[in-house]
Amino acid sequence: MRPKSLGATGSVTVANGPVAAGVECENIMQGVESYDVVVVGGGIVGLATSMALAEHGRRVLVLEKESDLAAHQTGRNSGVIHSGLYYRPGSLKARLCAAGREAMYEFCARHGIPCERCGKIVVATDEADRRRLDELERRGRANGLDGLRRLSPAELRQIEPHAAGVDGLLVPQTGIVDFREVCRAMAAEVRERGGTVRTSTPFLGARLDGSGLIVNTPQERFYVRGLVNCAGLQSDRVARRCGIEPDVAIVPFRGEYYTLREDRRHLVRNLIYPVPDPRFPFLGVHFTRRITGEVEAGPNAVLAFRREGYRRSDVSLVDLAELASFGGFWRMAMRHWRMGLDECLRSLSRHRFADALRRLVPEIRDEDLAPGGSGVRAQAVARDGALVDDFRLLQAPRMVHVLNAPSPAATASIAIGRSIARHAIGNFG
Numbered sequence: 001m002r003p004k005s006l007g008a009t010g011s012v013t014v015a016n017g018p019v020a021a022g023v024e025c026e027n028i029m030q031g032v033e034s035y036d037v038v039v040v041g042g043g044i045v046g047l048a049t050s051m052a053l054a055e056h057g058r059r060v061l062v063l064e065k066e067s068d069l070a071a072h073q074t075g076r077n078s079g080v081i082h083s084g085l086y087y088r089p090g091s092l093k094a095r096l097c098a099a100g101r102e103a104m105y106e107f108c109a110r111h112g113i114p115c116e117r118c119g120k121i122v123v124a125t126d127e128a129d130r131r132r133l134d135e136l137e138r139r140g141r142a143n144g145l146d147g148l149r150r151l152s153p154a155e156l157r158q159i160e161p162h163a164a165g166v167d168g169l170l171v172p173q174t175g176i177v178d179f180r181e182v183c184r185a186m187a188a189e190v191r192e193r194g195g196t197v198r199t200s201t202p203f204l205g206a207r208l209d210g211s212g213l214i215v216n217t218p219q220e221r222f223y224v225r226g227l228v229n230c231a232g233l234q235s236d237r238v239a240r241r242c243g244i245e246p247d248v249a250i251v252p253f254r255g256e257y258y259t260l261r262e263d264r265r266h267l268v269r270n271l272i273y274p275v276p277d278p279r280f281p282f283l284g285v286h287f288t289r290r291i292t293g294e295v296e297a298g299p300n301a302v303l304a305f306r307r308e309g310y311r312r313s314d315v316s317l318v319d320l321a322e323l324a325s326f327g328g329f330w331r332m333a334m335r336h337w338r339m340g341l342d343e344c345l346r347s348l349s350r351h352r353f354a355d356a357l358r359r360l361v362p363e364i365r366d367e368d369l370a371p372g373g374s375g376v377r378a379q380a381v382a383r384d385g386a387l388v389d390d391f392r393l394l395q396a397p398r399m400v401h402v403l404n405a406p407s408p409a410a411t412a413s414i415a416i417g418r419s420i421a422r423h424a425i426g427n428f429g
């Protein structure tokens with residue numbers, strides 16, 4: 001990824017028009033509030049990064065456009081503290097998930113946030129799954145997961161009496177939590193350390209100015225030494241508003257959930273997952289017990305026609321036009337059209353959704369499933385159409401942009417935040 005070249009004055013293009021360096025800047029500088037770092041985005045990655053920066057003594061300003069924190073991916077996810085089973089050993093995901101998982105359990109214990117290390121099972125339903133399960137087990141061991149245990153069909157049923165499969169894997173490190181509660185505690189820590197967290201304050205743009213950046217919001221301008229972009233579904237746009245042209249674009253994939261009717265919750269004790277298709281970064285529909293006791297089934301992965309569109313009927317012409325003008329989107333669509341079609345059909349038919357779930361728990365009936373919530377994943381797609389699998393950061397003068405923070409970024413957030421903070425401090429002090 002290449003940052004746009006800087007002009008002679010050191011200014012970069014901003015969304016609301018470049019401000020001429022010099023005279024106007026001096027005016028702006030008198031009376032503008034200054035911070036060490038502005039973090040764009042009050043989701044879990046932005047807040048964890050802010051917490052780490054505040055721990056290093058930086059005065060942080062968090063800008064969140066919504067009236068609440070964690071309003072998008074973080075507040076609409078499955079609430080699973082992932083183990084790190086799936087990820088390629090040595091990848092950022094693998095390293096940061098392992099470190100972040102344990103940091104998350106400690107953080108919850110320190111703040112009295114309910115969470116449970118309940119473990120999960122991955123169920124192989126045929127011979128092809130069994131071979132993939134071998135690879136998952138190998139990855140899990142390479143990623144340092146102790147206590148992984150292969151399960152015969154009978155052992156599977158001892159742990160989850162209603163699950164069925166030819167083989168299984170028990171992963172004891174997996175847990176559940178409400179990540180919105182985690183965010184509230186993270187914001188409180190940022191404030192305790194002298195930081196400011198502003199909701200209902202959209203970031204509009206930033207430009208380099210001398211030894212810092214001028215940051216625009218509708219209400220105010222701020223002067224900062226550096227910026228960290230943790231804007232999730234809007235992260236590529238925020239980068240552009242800083243004059244950076246990323247070579248990936250965010251493609252939104254909605255994940256829809258059903259909730260298991262209360263009198264059928266007994267069919268699932270904890271978490272029951274299928275063996276994922278290694279060609280896709282999504283895990284396949286599964287069962288998750290929430291920390292509040294409900295059992296959710298899902299999420300699927302359908303292309304969303306609006307970045308922050310949580311209903312099937314949500315469409316944004318701006319978002320669609322942007323997608324259509326990105327070559328990488330068409331290359332991705334050509335490559336994965338069959339899987340996309342299957343997911344769409346499953347989204348439209350509860351029966352097909354239930355069919356996928358019956359592979360794991362055969363007693364599930366269509367009528368056991370009531371419509372649940374949904375979330376939209378910010379999936380970075382490269383120009384060649386590849387779904388970017390690992391976390392991705394882009395550095396530019398005085399800026400760090402987080403351009404891909406998919407699952408397990410909520411689990412790994414504390415470790416990701418520490419890593420981003422190190423990059424940011426190395427970049428602009």
Ligand SMILES: Cc1cc2nc3c(=O)[nH]c(=O)nc-3n(C[C@H](O)[C@H](O)[C@H](O)COP(=O)(O)OP(=O)(O)OC[C@H]3O[C@@H](n4cnc5c(N)ncnc54)[C@H](O)[C@@H]3O)c2cc1C
Nearest residue numbers: 041043044045065073074077078080203232255375409411
């Ligand atoms: C359906 C689903 C299920 C998932 N399940 C899990 C799971 O079980 N476990 C797990 O670890 N991970 C899970 N994930 C992934 C995880 O939720 C995300 O990786 C993580 O929440 C990303 O956090 P974030 O802070 O980067 O993004 P977000 O939570 O989306 O936060 C970005 C924030 O930036 C704000 N913003 C955007 N533009 C601007 C602007 N211009 N000005 C100010 N603010 C702005 C947004 O309003 C938003 O609040 C799941 C994701 C989805 C969608």
